[in-house]
Amino acid sequence: MKITKIEVKKLSIPLPKPYKLSKLYGTLYNTEPVVVKVHTDEGIVGYGETDAMPLFTGESPETVFVVISEAIAPALIGRDPLNIAKVHEVMDGITKDMHLAKAALDMACYDILGKFAGLPVCEILGGKLRDELPIMGSIGGGSPEKNAQDALGMLDKGYKSIMVKVGGSNVELDIERTHAVREAVGAGYPLIADANQGWDVRRAIRYIKGIDSCKLELFEQPIAAWDVDGLVKIKEKTDMALSADESVMSLENAKILIKEKAVDVFSMKVS
Structure with a gap:
């Protein structure tokens, strides 16, 4: 089997409502995925997708589009999409990093492989490890009162956990918001906070101490992605379980975080 054509489309899809993240990221109004369509000489077509965000991933929809269209796609024409190891070798030989651009094509090749084999890709x-996955709701910004109302709405819709986006300019307000959500959902319901790199070590520790009674499951990416030493300091000074998201963009990143015992959990995105 050989790849004959790769189509790349950049989309912009309005969100149902604005999604306020940390002070670093601001508020999102659209999601901008890049979708690839990989054609083969046997008529099998594979689809892949990625959703880049410059401050989050180091890639933008524009860079993903250009790198795939002008660099990677031409090099994959004529290649066997079933030989995914070779596909990665070719992609890595063209550009370092650019993990999200490569992920979209990796996904499309696995889609082709599954269709060719007549099997779900999970097989x-x-x-397959489970029949269903619990879905997490997410609360972005707003007042404590509005956050509590949103949390109750998510409970009614059947969400099994909630992430509260923090990392804003006002740490005390984010503490109040977290307490409001905990009071609304009750003790024992899984809550996670995510600062999306919005704070430094001092502010992150202040937040952790301020929400100690809320008993969060995790605190995700409290500080800048590069600051592994800072994550270690937070671990040393608090009992909060930490999760790395933006800090773990590669296998090499993961190895460093494990070696330094900087976090407890990785939050992984597949595209």
């Missing part, structure tokens, strides 16, 4: 990867 190819080792088998």
Whole structure:
């Protein structure tokens, strides 16, 4: 089997309502995925998708579009999409990093492989581990009162956990918001906070101490992605379980975080 054509489309999809993140990211009004369509000489077509955000991933929809269209796609024409290891070798030989651009094509090749084999991709990867996954709701910004109302709405819709986006300019307000959500959902319901790199070590520790009674499951990416030493300091000075998101963009990143015992959990995105 050979790849004959790769189509790349950049989309902009309005969100149902503005999604306020940390002070670093601001407020999102649209999601801008890049979708690839990989054609083969046997008529099988594979689809892949990625959703880049410059401050989050180091890639933008524009860079992903250009890198795939002008660099990677031409090099993959004539290649066997079933030989995914070789596909990655070719992509890595063209550009370092650009993980999200490569992820979209990786996904499309696995889609082709699954269709060719007549199997769900999960079976190819080792088998299905569960029949369903619990879905997490997310609360972005707003007042404590509005956050509490939103949390109750998510409970009614059946969400099994909630992430509260923090990392704003006012740490005390984010503490109040977290307490309001905890009071609304009650003790024992899984809550996670995510600062999206919005704070420094001092502010992150202040927040952790301020919400100690809320008993969060995790605190995700409290500080800048590059600041592994800072994550270690937070671990040393608090009992909060920390999650790395923006800090773990590669296998090399993961190895460093594990070696330094900087976090407890990785939050992984597939595209």
